[in-house]
Amino acid sequence: MKQILSRLLEPIALLASNWIGSLGVLLTTSGGVLWLFMLPTLLRGEADNPYLGILTFMILPGIFFGGLALIPIGWWLARRGGRVPQPRSLRSFAIFLGVTTAANLLIGSLFTYRAIHHMESVQFCGQTCHTVMEPEFVAHSNSPHSRVSCTECHIGEGASWFVKSKLSGVRQVFAVVLNTYSKPIPTPVHNLRPARETCEQCHWPQKYGADRLRRIATYAEDETNTRGDTVLLMHIGGGGSGPGIHGAHLGEGVAIHYRTGDEKRLTIPWVELEKNGKKEVFVASTAKAEEAEKLEMRTMDCVDCHTRPSHTFDLPERAINWQMDRGGISPALPFVKKQAVELLKASYPNSAEATRQITDKLKAFYKDKYPELAKAKVADIDKAADTLASIWKRNVFPAMNVTWGAYPNQIGHTDFPGCFRCHDADHTSKAGNTIQQDCNTCHKLLAMEEANPKVLADLGLTGGQ
Numbered sequence: 077m078k079q080i081l082s083r084l085l086e087p088i089a090l091l092a093s094n095w096i097g098s099l100g101v102l103l104t105t106s107g108g109v110l111w112l113f114m115l116p117t118l119l120r121g122e123a124d125n126p127y128l129g130i131l132t133f134m135i136l137p138g139i140f141f142g143g144l145a146l147i148p149i150g151w152w153l154a155r156r157g158g159r160v161p162q163p164r165s166l167r168s169f170a171i172f173l174g175v176t177t178a179a180n181l182l183i184g185s186l187f188t189y190r191a192i193h194h195m196e197s198v199q200f201c202g203q204t205c206h207t208v209m210e211p212e213f214v215a216h217s218n219s220p221h222s223r224v225s226c227t228e229c230h231i232g233e234g235a236s237w238f239v240k241s242k243l244s245g246v247r248q249v250f251a252v253v254l255n256t257y258s259k260p261i262p263t264p265v266h267n268l269r270p271a272r273e274t275c276e277q278c279h280w281p282q283k284y285g286a287d288r289l290r291r292i293a294t295y296a297e298d299e300t301n302t303r304g305d306t307v308l309l310m311h312i313g314g315g316g317s318g319p320g321i322h323g324a325h326l327g328e329g330v331a332i333h334y335r336t337g338d339e340k341r342l343t344i345p346w347v348e349l350e351k352n353g354k355k356e357v358f359v360a361s362t363a364k365a366e367e368a369e370k371l372e373m374r375t376m377d378c379v380d381c382h383t384r385p386s387h388t389f390d391l392p393e394r395a396i397n398w399q400m401d402r403g404g405i406s407p408a409l410p411f412v413k414k415q416a417v418e419l420l421k422a423s424y425p426n427s428a429e430a431t432r433q434i435t436d437k438l439k440a441f442y443k444d445k446y447p448e449l450a451k452a453k454v455a456d457i458d459k460a461a462d463t464l465a466s467i468w469k470r471n472v473f474p475a476m477n478v479t480w481g482a483y484p485n486q487i488g489h490t491d492f493p494g495c496f497r498c499h500d501a502d503h504t505s506k507a508g509n510t511i512q513q514d515c516n517t518c519h520k521l522l523a524m525e526e527a528n529p530k531v532l533a534d535l536g537l538t539g540g541q
């Protein structure tokens with residue numbers, strides 16, 4: 077018995093013949109054994125907890141592969157020192173090496189496969205560095221893309237972007253550990269993969285086609301929260317219905333380039349339209365062409381308009397209007413719009429305090445100004461307070477200095493400059509053309525903050541839906 081055991085263990089003793097080799101054997105074995113303990117959890121897919129994820133997918137593989145690398149180093153050093161121990165039986169030593177290498181390859185490839193899989197998950201991106209990504213994570217889970225993982229837009233297909241993202245990931249881990257990252261994380265992302273390579277994995281610009289009806293409810297800050305409806309017919313285009321918005325910038329044979337010296341891409345002094353090989357340059361009246369031409373150039377893609385396709389943050393007025401339309405805040409509460417805007421815009425140190433103060437102040441307002449109603453509509457007031465607190469928590473993250481408007485959405489032109497960065501009728505070409513600002517170019521304005529617009533009645537869309 078003792079003999080068999082010593083024969084079995086002999087190769088290990090040989091590999092561990094100096095301290096580096098011993099450390100290697102120790103680390104590899106403990107990494108492997110610990111990993112075997114984690115195996116049942118892994119197979120049940122329960123490693124979604126970010127900390128467990130870091131342990132199973134980063135620390136254990138680190139120990140395992142680190143140990144594995146030390147073994148040959150130890151062996152090589154021993155050889156150089158002329159202390160290469162000779163195995164008693166070369167054949168059993170070779171079998172041992174063969175079996176352990178196969179086992180290591182199996183464990184190693186499972187590690188790598190699961191680790192890559194895990195690093196693509198929304199949990200990994202959003203929760204591993206909890207505070208840093210919290211704003212994007214929270215916003216993402218409430219967006220049309222909540223089922224699209226972060227990496228599908230941020231990395232996309234193909235090995236080269238995967239490697240690039242892992243390299244920048246290492247830099248980011250250092251920034252987090254050393255606390256040198258910017259708060260908020262700056263936008264736009266200057267090294268983002270060109271959006272057409274990622275978005276077009278799922279969206280097909282030639283296919284958007286039809287016009288789309290948008291109805292936007294607004295409430296005034298008066299006692300009755302007077303409601304108005306804006307109705308727009310968006311000429312999305314790109315398909316059979318003419319070039320429209322998509323076709324004008326991304327259609328067949330069209331490319332739009334622009335230059336800006338502004339990190340945030342908010343002022344755009346120089347725009348070039350390339351259409352079927354012909355180029356036309358539009359320059360803002362406030363800029364000088366020669367100077368603008370020295371600025372960095374970018375070709376327009378999806379994210380120049382869809383700056384917030386996934387993690388969209390709201391402004392207080394917009395979020396409140398939306399909730400008043402959907403019943404999260406009852407429009408029957410007098411002055412509720414005005415109160416809500418004031419309460420959301422005030423500053424609070426953290427979400428617990430925000431929830432407490434918003435609730436207390438809203439209740440106090442009705443108790444003080446409308447005591448009868450405060451008693452009759454307790455449920456409505458409570459619900460409004462809850463809704464307001466959740467809007468705040470969804471959009472404001474003091475730990476990351478993310479507050480209202482930190483991340484502009486450039487899809488329109490009312491809250492942020494958006495389309496009007498170029499479409500301001502002030503960018504003129506040598507031929508005397510300007511980039512259009514006509515109100516019916518991009519959408520047909522069917523109603524603007526109107527009470528009960530006829531167009532909605534005609535479509536059978538009256539009432540708060």
Ligand code: HEC
Nearest residue numbers: 201202212213216221225226229263264265379383385386
């Ligand atoms: C539908 C595509 C899409 C998905 C899904 C997505 N993002 Fe983004 N993200 C973008 C785009 C586009 C930008 C850049 C906006 C710009 O450059 O103006 C961005 C920017 C960011 C930024 C920079 C700061 C900011 O908000 O602009 C962070 C951080 C970020 N994303 C994290 C995440 C995380 C974490 C997830 C998953 C929870 C995620 N993203 C999912 C498209 C996406």
Ligand code: HEC
Nearest residue numbers: 220221224228229271274275276277278279378379382385
């Ligand atoms: C992995 C697939 C996938 C990728 C990648 C993707 N999207 Fe989407 N996107 C979707 C799906 C699915 C929907 C529809 C969600 C729904 O209707 O509930 C959607 C919806 C949208 C919408 C409509 C949102 C609305 O309010 O109705 C826009 C705009 C959009 N995506 C833009 C983008 C942009 C820009 C990118 C690249 C930065 C992108 N998408 C990348 C799958 C994807």
Ligand code: HEC
Nearest residue numbers: 272275276279281284288290310312321325377378381487
């Ligand atoms: C010039 C600005 C601009 C560019 C560039 C742009 N979009 Fe859009 N897109 C819009 C506008 C505006 C809408 C309409 C939004 C609305 O209805 O509220 C829209 C709507 C959409 C929708 C929703 C379509 C529907 O029928 O509901 C999707 C999906 C979309 N875009 C994806 C993309 C993708 C993918 C790209 C890049 C290939 C892209 N967009 C490039 C401005 C743009």
Ligand code: HEC
Nearest residue numbers: 320321324334347349381487495497498510511512517518
């Ligand atoms: C970087 C500059 C730039 C931005 C930002 C931009 N556009 Fe454009 N757009 C152009 C240029 C250049 C043209 C072509 C010149 C023209 O036709 O007036 C154009 C043309 C158009 C056209 C076709 C006009 C026509 O007369 O047929 C539509 C529609 C349009 N854009 C919509 C939008 C919308 C909607 C947005 C915002 C979501 C937007 N654009 C943002 C540069 C821009």
Ligand code: HEC
Nearest residue numbers: 292306487488489490495499512513514515517518519524
């Ligand atoms: C270059 C394209 C473009 C031009 C020109 C344009 N708009 Fe818009 N407009 C948009 C887009 C895009 C939206 C955003 C739709 C959305 O919310 O998805 C919008 C939204 C709006 C809204 C709704 C605002 C809200 O509360 O969300 C109003 C009102 C409006 N436009 C009025 C006008 C008027 C008035 C003009 C003429 C001065 C005009 N627009 C010219 C592209 C344009």
